[in-house]
Amino acid sequence: MSNAEIRPTTEADLPAITAIYEQAVRFGTATFELIPPDLTEMTRRYRALMDGGFPYLVAVRDGRALGYAYAGPYRPRPAYRFTVENSVYLDPSTHRRGIGLALMQRLISECEARGFRQMIAVIGDSANAGSIGVHRKCGFQMIGTHPSVGLKFGRWLDTVMMQRALGEGATTVPADE
Numbered sequence: 001m002s003n004a005e006i007r008p009t010t011e012a013d014l015p016a017i018t019a020i021y022e023q024a025v026r027f028g029t030a031t032f033e034l035i036p037p038d039l040t041e042m043t044r045r046y047r048a049l050m051d052g053g054f055p056y057l058v059a060v061r062d063g064r065a066l067g068y069a070y071a072g073p074y075r076p077r078p079a080y081r082f083t084v085e086n087s088v089y090l091d092p093s094t095h096r097r098g099i100g101l102a103l104m105q106r107l108i109s110e111c112e113a114r115g116f117r118q119m120i121a122v123i124g125d126s127a128n129a130g131s132i133g134v135h136r137k138c139g140f141q142m143i144g145t146h147p148s149v150g151l152k153f154g155r156w157l158d159t160v161m162m163q164r165a166l167g168e169g170a171t172t173v174p175a176d177e
Helices: 012-027 039-051 099-113 127-135
Strands: 005-008 054-061 064-073 081-091 118-124 141-152 155-165
Touching: 005 099, 005 118, 012 039, 012 054, 012 081, 039 054, 039 064, 054 099, 064 099, 064 118, 081 099, 099 118, 118 141
Parallel strands: 081 118
Antiparallel strands: 005 054, 054 064, 064 081, 118 155, 141 155
């Protein structure tokens, strides 16, 4: 298991988070973005999530950001307001060390505490066994695969859809419905 500290992200963490995401965009298939956003854009995205009351977490060890995770709106229509989509990105040197799992577990707890009821994972690249495995360990169920919906690095990529109930899930209707 990871011995990283997981805490809420601050704006001071955003340069390191921007660098982690840049690696994912340039060399990975977990995101279908093709051009890495700069610090200004990453700050705008962070603030939008904070303004919306969503959790944004960073894993840190010895003052160094190892990865981050956040939840955001699944879709913009009001009926989706209790459903979030998660994102987790790790520094490439920290894969397979339990940091992604620890971030996901804490993200799930944070979303439940905020009253969200469903979490959706849209995993880039059906060959992304690490991400699929972490989501399974966290209780996500496979919903399906959208074959060949993204084109990156000269090849067609799938997205894998997984879902997990949060808190009471769909067994009750939230009081503020």
